[in-house]
Amino acid sequence: TLIGRTAIITGSTSGIGLGIATTLAAAGAKVMLNGFGKPEDIEAAKRAVAQAGDGIEPHHSAADLSKPVEVRAMVAEAESLLGQVDILVNNAGIQFTSPVQDFPDEKWDAVIAINLSAVFHATKAVLPGMRRRNWGRIINIASAHGLVGSPEKVAYVAAKHGVVGMTKVTAIELAQTGVTCNAICPGFVRTPLAEVQVGAIAKAKGVSEESALKDHLLAKQPSKRWVEVEEVARMALYICGPDTGSLTGSALSIDGGWVAS
């Protein structure tokens, strides 16, 4: 149980982050959500988390994580509203695809700022409190692309490899404390944004939706099925649970065998 624990989950207005926030809240944690969206979508996310969490309303920070000052303000706000931050899930991320030679500089900067630098700034900001209390869980949502490459994803792959590296350094520095730092490396996860790609590929390639999924989108994922948001969320919950103090500095794959193949 996470009763008495508090958590920030970045990028939790949709997809994997919302799933993790819901799961941590269901286990008893008080959470702060973060991320963009239409007001009604953010309200719906808050309601889903409140419902899972025994009616306890989560907070929401609209911090733009591409701005270090807003990352720091989000952590300060969480510390003041929740009392402390025991769990930090660095989940917010964006993607942009293009061959290296054509990759727009401003897209490179945006992907690095959100997917990599925000992880650094948030980790730096929560560490003084975690060290003082001698307990903390920092969970970085990297990707299979934190461990292997794919064409046209130079900024994303560079950022996610960087996150895996940062996870190792943070873990080593804190190894003699009660604070752990791990990365989760999912393959393709079923999220609304990912799912719409199936129809688009089927249309573009003139193939069935099943073939679009298995032969194209999941070409690298030997399981030939989506990783479910709940699977990733339960992995995060496990990391926050008891008897996990020695689990630190790891890049945990949950990818249907992608990186193994």
Ligand code: NAD
């Ligand atoms: P998503 O697009 O559904 O959610 C992304 C979240 O990040 C949203 O809440 C969005 O509002 C927020 N966000 C985006 N830019 C932001 C900014 N500047 N400041 C604050 N919040 C911002 O994505 P998802 O698929 O749930 O992905 C979540 C994480 O998991 C990402 O880091 C992604 O790289 C990683 N991941 C996803 C998959 C997948 O297949 N979906 C696979 C591996 C890794």
